[in-house]
Amino acid sequence: MDIERFGEQGIRVILGQAIDDATHESVRRFFLYTSLLGIPGITEIIPSFRSCLICIDRERTCFEDLSELLKGMEDDWRGMSLPDVQRIEIPVRYGGDYGPDMDFVCSYSGLSPEEVVEIHSGAVYRVHALGFMPGFPYLGPLDRRIYVPRQETPVLKVPQGSVGIAQLQTGIYPFESPAGWRIIGRTMVRLFDHLHPPFSLLSFGDIVRFVPA
Amino acid sequence: MIEVLSPGFLSIVVDRGRQGYGHIGVPSSRELDRHASAMARYLVGIPEDAPLIEIMGNDLRLRILEEMTFAITGARVKAVLDGEPLRPWSAVHAKKGGVLRVAEVLEGLRYYMAFSGVIDVEPVMGSSTTNLECTFGGFHGRPLMKGDRITLRDIREPVGLLTVPETMIPSMREPHLIRVISGPEADYFSPGSVRFLARRKETVLFKATSRLNRTGIRLEGEPLMFRDDAERSIISEGLLPGTIQVPPDGHPIIALAERTVGGYARLATVADADMDALAQIRPGDRVVLSSIDIAEAERLWRAGRDALSFYCKKQ
Numbered sequence: 001m002d003i004e005r006f007g008e009q010g011i012r013v014i015l016g017q018a019i020d021d022a023t024h025e026s027v028r029r030f031f032l033y034t035s036l037l038g039i040p041g042i043t044e045i046i047p048s049f050r051s052c053l054i055c056i057d058r059e060r061t062c063f064e065d066l067s068e069l070l071k072g073m074e075d076d077w078r079g080m081s082l083p084d085v086q087r088i089e090i091p092v093r094y095g096g097d098y099g100p101d102m103d104f105v106c107s108y109s110g111l112s113p114e115e116v117v118e119i120h121s122g123a124v125y126r127v128h129a130l131g132f133m134p135g136f137p138y139l140g141p142l143d144r145r146i147y148v149p150r151q152e153t154p155v156l157k158v159p160q161g162s163v164g165i166a167q168l169q170t171g172i173y174p175f176e177s178p179a180g181w182r183i184i185g186r187t188m189v190r191l192f193d194h195l196h197p198p199f200s201l202l203s204f205g206d207i208v209r210f211v212p213a
Numbered sequence: 214m215i216e217v218l219s220p221g222f223l224s225i226v227v228d229r230g231r232q233g234y235g236h237i238g239v240p241s242s243r244e245l246d247r248h249a250s251a252m253a254r255y256l257v258g259i260p261e262d263a264p265l266i267e268i269m270g271n272d273l274r275l276r277i278l279e280e281m282t283f284a285i286t287g288a289r290v291k292a293v294l295d296g297e298p299l300r301p302w303s304a305v306h307a308k309k310g311g312v313l314r315v316a317e318v319l320e321g322l323r324y325y326m327a328f329s330g331v332i333d334v335e336p337v338m339g340s341s342t343t344n345l346e347c348t349f350g351g352f353h354g355r356p357l358m359k360g361d362r363i364t365l366r367d368i369r370e371p372v373g374l375l376t377v378p379e380t381m382i383p384s385m386r387e388p389h390l391i392r393v394i395s396g397p398e399a400d401y402f403s404p405g406s407v408r409f410l411a412r413r414k415e416t417v418l419f420k421a422t423s424r425l426n427r428t429g430i431r432l433e434g435e436p437l438m439f440r441d442d443a444e445r446s447i448i449s450e451g452l453l454p455g456t457i458q459v460p461p462d463g464h465p466i467i468a469l470a471e472r473t474v475g476g477y478a479r480l481a482t483v484a485d486a487d488m489d490a491l492a493q494i495r496p497g498d499r500v501v502l503s504s505i506d507i508a509e510a511e512r513l514w515r516a517g518r519d520a521l522s523f524y525c526k527k528q
Contacts, residue, residue: 007394007482008510010453019448031236044235046451046473053451055235058514129449131238131474134347138449138474175347192237194337194349200237 001030001074003067011054011063013070019140023050024126025082028205033077034070041066047204048129049138086206090172091213092121092163094185101148101182105165108148116184119143121210125170127202135174135192135200139208142168154180161187163210170210185210214278215328217361221315222270226332226351229262230470231340240471241454242342242350245427245492246323248383248521249287253327255525256284256304258371264334264341265327266357273315275326277307281368282329286377288321288385288493302377304329321385321493330365345427346471381524383489388418388499391487393457394510398478401443402459409504410481416503419465423496428471430494436463437480449476455483455491457502467491486513 002014015030016023031047034054041061046053056066094117095102102113109116125139132138142165150166155178158164162173164181173179174191191201202208217224227250230243244250244267253265267287277283285292285301292299292315299305299313301324307313318324334341334352343351352361395410409415419432437459439445445461452458456468458477465480469491483491484505494500505513 004397005507006397006479007453007455008485008507008514010451010482012397012451035236043232044473046235048450048474049448051450053235053453055453058511129474130236131449131451132472134234134237134239134344136238177346192347194344194347198237199234199239199338204236 001026001071003070005063006053009055009058011056011066011070012051013054014051016050019049019128024128024205026078027052029077029080029082031204032082033073033080039066039069046131048131086203087209088202088206089209089211090163090187090189092185092187092210093213094120098186099163099184101164102184105146105148105182105184109146111145116146117212119146120165120170120184121212123209125208127204127206127208130200130202130204133173133175133177134194135202136171137191137202137206137208138169138171140169142170144168148182150180151182154178155183158183159186161189161191163187214365215363216276216278217357217359217363218274218276218312219272219359220357220361221268221273224266224268224273224357225343225345226264226334226357227267227342228264228340230342231338231344231350234338235451235473238473239338240344240473242340242344242427243470244325244342245469246287246325246489248489248517249323249325250327251521251525252302252377252381253284253286253325256286256302256371256375256377257282257327257329258369259327259329259331263327264332264351265325266332268315268324268326269322271315271317273313275313277311277313278309278362279365279368280307280309281365282306282371282374283313283326285315285324285326287324289319290315290324291317291319300376302382304371304374304376306374322495323492328365328368329371330368333364333366344471381520385490385493387495388501389490389494390501390503391490392484392503392505392510392513393481394484394507395504396457396479396481398447399480401439401478402480403438403440406438407480409502413504416501419500419502421494421496421498421500425494425496427469429469430467430491432465432467432500434464437465438463439478444478446476447478449474452479453482455485455488457481457483484510484513486510486517
């Protein structure tokens with residue numbers, strides 16, 4: 001575990017270098033432990049692939065005190081038992097109007113649309129982070145056979161529920177939004193509901209499978 | 214009650230921001246100029262966490278349907294109440310039926326309006342601020358439109374009609390000097406290209422493009438050069454308001470208050486003391502970046518905070 005200061009209000013807790021299961025598990029343990037504890041002065045804990053970003057309220061704590069506290073807790077969070085993850089199936093309509101970039105993915109990969117669907121829906125993905133927009137999951141790892149680069153210029157608007165792929169990740173746009181990923185399908189499942197806790201369908205660490213609908 | 218006769222270019226209800234949901238990607242969406250917002254609330258005597266209105270653009274027109282006091286702070290504007298010029302950064306008393314008009318924004322980008330009552334909107338996830346992109350919070354999750362009626366609760370007269378002294382009103386004239394602290398991926402860049410990060414006396418000049426909104430400010434200038442052996446993106450990770458990210462094209466983007474995670478190299482973070490200045494940058498303005506260390510940034514932040522609380526207590 002490395003603790004680095006980031007700006008005046010950020011603390012990066014780095015729990016590994018690569019995107020792998022061991023790193024993910026450490027991030028999840030650290031995130032759950034520190035969130036449950038409710039440490040005064042911490043305003044946000046944002047878990048991602050290999051680190052957590054902690055935001056602090058400087059009226060209530062400081063970098064030095066908090067990093068000492070976090071170092072002292074390492075044995076505790078490493079030893080905690082982890083709750084089960086949710087497993088969630090997301091029905092997707094692939095291709096056609098729902099997946100305007102399917103042709104690009106096929107020509108880039110040399111695969112047919114059926115093969116792309118089979119590969120994309122044949123794997124399980126982990127929620128490595130939620131961000132960009134509320135409820136947007138960064139899911140991985142994507143099969144190398146359907147690797148595609150991001151859009152050079154983001155598309156100005158994709159509909160709510162668009163399912164995209166880029167590099168070795170896949171994700172779902174919870175709202176109509178600009179998009180830099182290649183859109184291959186759409187789901188009618190609602191990923192974010194601001195009126196009802198816990199607001200986001202998915203949580204950090206959940207396992208997602210796409211089902212052709 | 215207030216009736217919107219014309220909402221200007223963009224008027225939204227904001228507050229100090231949504232907090233504690235960063236792990237599910239929910240950004241703060243807070244008021245961008247916190248000094249101007251705090252002063253507006255102080256002038257009309259409402260709580261520190263009460264919502265107010267953040268406005269961009271000319272020709273805001275409001276009809277004030279009940280007798281109350283209001284204040285306009287932030288960007289320098291030319292405003293009239295029932296045809297009479299009024300003084301910004303001051304508490305102003307309006308009679309029932311009074312019509313307020315902001316004719317022109319002279320300097321800066323965003324101005325703030327607070328009333329001597331609490332804007333009655335339903336909080337979402339603990340905050341009354343508007344998330345424009347996801348259309349929730351604030352006034353029905355959207356900007357104010359012609360014909361909207363905003364209800365105010367607990368209208369009361371503030372203790373006196375105060376005016377903020379000139380010394381407490383920041384200049385918003387360009388070029389904007391923005392001080393930054395070196396970021397986690399600063400070493401991805403060729404030292405020659407980011408000399409301003411290593412040497413205190415160096416600065417670098419950019420221009421704000423028209424790609425400027427509450428999510429971020431895209432700058433243009435001499436593109437920043439990545440080191441040959443450095444990655445052009447990072448494994449996506451958390452961002453702070455004010456984080457300066459650099460996409461592969463070398464043109465920096467300053468994040469404001471609508472993103473929690475990013476995938477571009479984080480060159481630097483804007484000092485908290487200069488965050489309010491970011492809110493007032495207009496498209497085309499010159500932006501000068503210079504670097505300071507964290508200790509200096511903290512001193513500046515503390516000085517600003519102390520000045521504000523000293524002023525607000527003294528009255």
